[in-house]
Amino acid sequence: xxxxxxxxxxxAFGGLGVACMLLAVAAVTxxxxxxxxxxxxxxxQLAERGIGYQSIAINRQWPDTLTNEYYxxxxxxxxxxxxxxxxxxxxxxxxxxxxxxxxxxxxxxQPLPELVEATDAPWLDQLxxxxxxxxxx
Numbered sequence: 001x002x003x004x005x006x007x008x009x010x011x012a013f014g015g016l017g018v019a020c021m022l023l024a025v026a027a028v029t030x031x032x033x034x035x036x037x038x039x040x041x042x043x044x045q046l047a048e049r050g051i052g053y054q055s056i057a058i059n060r061q062w063p064d065t066l067t068n069e070y071y072x073x074x075x076x077x078x079x080x081x082x083x084x085x086x087x088x089x090x091x092x093x094x095x096x097x098x099x100x101x102x103x104x105x106x107x108x109x110q111p112l113p114e115l116v117e118a119t120d121a122p123w124l125d126q127l128x129x130x131x132x133x134x135x136x137x
Contacts, residue, residue, distance in 0.1 A: 024127060025127070025130075025131060033113075034113070034116045035112075035113060035115055035116065036115060036116060036117070037115065038058060038073075038089055038095075038098065038100075038112065038115070039056050039058060041098075041112045041113055041115070042056050042075070042077075042089070042100055042112065043056055045100075045107075045110055045112065046077070046105075049105075049107075051079070051105060052079065052080030052081075053077055053078060053079050053080060054078040054079065054080060054082070055077075055078045056075065056076075056077050056078075057075065057076040057077075057078075058073045058074075058075060058089060059073060059074045059075075059076065060072070060073040060074075061074070069093070069094065070090075070091065070092065070093075070094075071089075071090075071091035071094055071095050071098070072088070072089065072090050072091070073088075073089045074086065074087070074088060074089075075087030075088060075089055075100065075102065077102060085102055085104045085105065086102075086104075087100060087101055087102035087103075087107075088100065088101045095115060096114055096115075097114075098111070098112040099111050099112060100112060
């Protein structure tokens with residue numbers, strides 16, 4: 001193979017590699033946002049409303065623990081200013097079909113997205129983190 005043909009082959013493979021990387025970044029940025037915990041989902045909902053917070057505590061106590069069919073828990077949301085507000089997390093079937101309330105913030109029966117299992121693909125987690133850091137997502 002001549003030098004010029006080898007250069008074209010190298011450029012073609014390099015171009016394919018760049019195209020694959022761009023396709024992977026596009027797939028991650030266009031993928032809908034997913035959550036693995038209720039804390040993440042509630043935090044996202046608060047951020048979407050422009051509400052700054054320090055922490056979200058989820059406390060599941062009696063009588064919520066009497067059944068596994070229904071999932072309920074008390075919330076304690078500490079705002080960025082340090083004020084703590086009570087709330088309530090309610091799920092109709094185990095940990096699905098969930099809503100939350102924080103009446104002091106005017107949030108009543110706010111639906112939460114369904115939770116997903118954590119990925120077993122660390123490269124995907126790194127790609128998502130990269131997309132979030134660069135503002136692509």
